[in-house]
Amino acid sequence: MRVIVTRPEEDAGPLRQTLEALGHSVILQPLMTIAPRRDVTIPNLPWQAVVATSANGIRALPDASSLHHLPMLTVGPQSLKAAQDAGFTLAEAHGGDVDGLAAHVIAARRASNGPILYLSGAETAGNLQGQLAAAGFDCRRVVLYDAVPARDLGEAAIALRQHKADAVLLYSPRSARIWSSLAKAAGLGAEAAAVPSLCLSRNVAAALPEGCNALVAEKPENAAMLRLLEELHRTR
Numbered sequence: 606m607r608v609i610v611t612r613p614e615e616d617a618g619p620l621r622q623t624l625e626a627l628g629h630s631v632i633l634q635p636l637m638t639i640a641p642r643r644d645v646t647i648p649n650l651p652w653q654a655v656v657a658t659s660a661n662g663i664r665a666l667p668d669a670s671s672l673h674h675l676p677m678l679t680v681g682p683q684s685l686k687a688a689q690d691a692g693f694t695l696a697e698a699h700g701g702d703v704d705g706l707a708a709h710v711i712a713a714r715r716a717s718n719g720p721i722l723y724l725s726g727a728e729t730a731g732n733l734q735g736q737l738a739a740a741g742f743d744c745r746r747v748v749l750y751d752a753v754p755a756r757d758l759g760e761a762a763i764a765l766r767q768h769k770a771d772a773v774l775l776y777s778p779r780s781a782r783i784w785s786s787l788a789k790a791a792g793l794g795a796e797a798a799a800v801p802s803l804c805l806s807r808n809v810a811a812a813l814p815e816g817c818n819a820l821v822a823e824k825p826e827n828a829a830m831l832r833l834l835e836e837l838h839r840t841r
Contacts, residue, residue, distance in 0.1 A: 606771035606838055609761045609800075611636045611780050613752070615664065616683065620774075623831065629838075632770065634761035636783045637752040639726075641665040645749055647672070653719035654678055656710065656744075658703050658733060660687035662724035665749035669693070672722070680706050681826050701825040702806055703731030707740075716741040727751045730777050730808065754783045758791060765796040772837060773797075774830060776805045778812035785814050803833050 607630045610617050614635050621631045639661045647666075654676040657663050660683050666672075669691045677693035679685045681701055688696035699709035710721065720743040723734055727748050737744040764770040765788065775781045781804065788797035798817045804810040805826075810819040820837065822829035 606630070606834070606841065607632060607764060607769055608834065609634055609764065609770055609773040611774060611784060612776055613637050613639050613661070615639060616660065620827070624834075627831070627835070629834075632760050632764055634755070634759055636755050636780045636787075638755070639665070640751045640753050641667075642748065642750055645747065647722070647747060648745060650722075650745070651719045652722045654710070654714060655693075655722045655724060656706060656733065657684055657688065657724040658706060658729065658731070659726060660684045661752070662726060662749050663687040663691050663693075666691065666724065675722075678706060678710060683827065702808075703729070703733050704736070705825075707731075707733050707736035710737060710742070711740045714742070716743065719743075720745055722747065724749055728779055730779065752779070755787065758784075758787045758793070762788075762791050762793060765791075765793045765800065768796070770800050771841070772801045772803055772834060774803050774834075775809050775813075776830075778808050781809050781812035785812075785817070801837055803830055803837070805830060 609632045617633050624631050652675055656678045658680050673692045677688045677696040679688055679698045681698050685696055685698040700706040723744050723746040725746050725748050734744045734746045788794050802817055802819045804819055804821050807821055810821050813819050822833050
């Protein structure tokens with residue numbers, strides 16, 4: 606199958622290798638470019654833990670060494686690996702998405718134990734800070750990067766126009782919106798809607814226009830996305 610991978614370049618490489626090992630042909634079309642912000646300062650507070658909903662937030666840390674002694678709570682395997690690679694020895698993954706991570710923090714932590722540092726991008730898929738604040742936590746969000754949207758669909762547009770795309774992988778509501786917007790701008794809205802859109806969660810699928818061929822992974826994790834792709838492959 607010809608699979609369009611929409612993840613940023615930092616995340617697309619390992620995924621491409623996995624897909625090609627499974628026998629798929631990959632079209633890399635990052636829908637966002639990660640641009641770390643300069644001169645970001647982490648407040649010097651008695652943090653009880655660090656949370657991150659994206660590997661990009663961890664990678665964009667200018668200097669993580671002063672935080673290495675803290676528990677790092679992430680959403681899934683990819684962000685967990687980024688935390689471990691950055692030197693966080695007390696890193697754990699919980700929940701699979703923003704809501705799941707928030708639920709874990711609320712259940713496992715005490716607001717009285719100190720503030721929580723949230724490593725974030727300028728735009729987020731959910732409201733982790735708001736959920737923790739509603740539960741009484743002092744959650745401080747530090748924006749470390751911007752995700753700049755692509756200007757066109759590049760090679761993916763050619764594949765859509767020639768009806769040579771078998772699936773597109775979408776990992777966030779924002780990437781789903783960018784995908785649909787760029788396809789519409791290229792006059793390929795109908796073609797994009799017809800291609801199976803494999804979505805990490807229901808929130809991702811909900812960001813697509815009505816009438817799209819959206820399929821949702823059983824869990825918000827990459828392994829479930831790959832299983833969904835293999836199920837689609839078997840039906841072809």
